[in-house]
Amino acid sequence: MFDDFFECQLQQDAVVLEEVFDSRDWDTDVDPLSLPHSFWGNIALDFMDSKQRDVMLSSFFRYSLRRGLKVMPLYASAQYAKLDPFCVRKLSDFVRVPLLLKDGNLTAGLAGFREKSHEVPEILLPADVRSSHVYKSGGTKGLSTPTYITDADLVIEAYSLARRSFLAGGMRPQERLYSCYNPTHKGGELIKRAGALIGKKTVLLKRPEDDIVQCIRDLRAHKITTIAAVQPPVSSGSDSFQQIKKGTSFLNLFEADHSLFGAQGQVKKAFVTGYQLPQEIIALAEDVGLSLFTAWGATEAIVGATSTVTGPPTRLCKFNAQHLVVGPHFLAVAKIVDERLKPAEEGEDGIVLVNTLAREGTLYFNYAIGDMAHVLSKSCPCGRTTPVVSNIRRIDNPAEVFGVGCRYD
Numbered sequence: 001m002f003d004d005f006f007e008c009q010l011q012q013d014a015v016v017l018e019e020v021f022d023s024r025d026w027d028t029d030v031d032p033l034s035l036p037h038s039f040w041g042n043i044a045l046d047f048m049d050s051k052q053r054d055v056m057l058s059s060f061f062r063y064s065l066r067r068g069l070k071v072m073p074l075y076a077s078a079q080y081a082k083l084d085p086f087c088v089r090k091l092s093d094f095v096r097v098p099l100l101l102k103d104g105n106l107t108a109g110l111a112g113f114r115e116k117s118h119e120v121p122e123i124l125l126p127a128d129v130r131s132s133h134v135y136k137s138g139g140t141k142g143l144s145t146p147t148y149i150t151d152a153d154l155v156i157e158a159y160s161l162a163r164r165s166f167l168a169g170g171m172r173p174q175e176r177l178y179s180c181y182n183p184t185h186k187g188g189e190l191i192k193r194a195g196a197l198i199g200k201k202t203v204l205l206k207r208p209e210d211d212i213v214q215c216i217r218d219l220r221a222h223k224i225t226t227i228a229a230v231q232p233p234v235s236s237g238s239d240s241f242q243q244i245k246k247g248t249s250f251l252n253l254f255e256a257d258h259s260l261f262g263a264q265g266q267v268k269k270a271f272v273t274g275y276q277l278p279q280e281i282i283a284l285a286e287d288v289g290l291s292l293f294t295a296w297g298a299t300e301a302i303v304g305a306t307s308t309v310t311g312p313p314t315r316l317c318k319f320n321a322q323h324l325v326v327g328p329h330f331l332a333v334a335k336i337v338d339e340r341l342k343p344a345e346e347g348e349d350g351i352v353l354v355n356t357l358a359r360e361g362t363l364y365f366n367y368a369i370g371d372m373a374h375v376l377s378k379s380c381p382c383g384r385t386t387p388v389v390s391n392i393r394r395i396d397n398p399a400e401v402f403g404v405g406c407r408y409d
């Protein structure tokens, strides 16, 4: 399907991106926070020459790595003392950065920081941040990890979610959006902000206490055309997009009133998250003509990956096959071969490692947040030059998957 609106935005963004690219010396370490926040919502970032993008993002990576090592107590340890950010000349040099693990693996000699962060959460707070707020993440084992965020950080992530996921997923200005996500969680806050950024006429937020009957009433009364909902149970639930009671899952809403959804109904578009969109929902969307897309995100990094609804029919990035969204985060899919970290190649599975490129608050470097993914392809007929990943899934302890120690020299 050819989409005028998206094509037009893409052309405008490409002009802006080119100006930014030509205006800096990318051999130096460029402060990612020196760019306008809207930069991170530039959709041309996903379509640009991958070598040029790599040059730009590795400059941000070096800057943030240098800053993180200096200002975050988490990195004040021997294994980081040897790390010189200058060694990052391209993004694949992430393999030189030590793995950051929540839970370690003693037999493999891998340390974890969960216990320490539970006692002293501020090891994750950069010393140069004046004011921040905390989103807790990861409910597993009863100990959650805090991510410190500033308001600027929320704006950056909201731009990235709004333009690089929501626009790609078919959301448009002037629609009426209903969000089932808890607004006190980071995912819920960002969905609200992203909706406003792309110019929704209204964004209606479901209260946690609203039951199905109330939801359906609100959908009708507020003439909602687009819904953002979750479909559990799919995982243990540390995905910040999916912290919601099972009572108001997408399928429950659909079952409560079929006539509301699809090409003939009032709600024509749906953003549904969970680790995997169940086949049942995909079939149902195709059956009733509901425009459906998904994204992957965690409190530590939103938005991490997204599927799309427009582009050539041959494109790969539909439903559970998603493009990685690079910048403000860089997600690497990695494996260990001969005790060394390596990028996973096309057709391989690997651990997802979060690297924060642009944030005032908590900076993560090679943080194995607990997800695995399959690298489906490094290119896609839709024109995006970012990898397509699939089978994103939660694992309990990434350190166990590695099983062996790791060298970075």
Ligand SMILES: [Zn+2]
Pocket: 308, 315, 316, 317, 323, 380, 381, 382, 383, 384
């Ligand atoms: Zn694609």
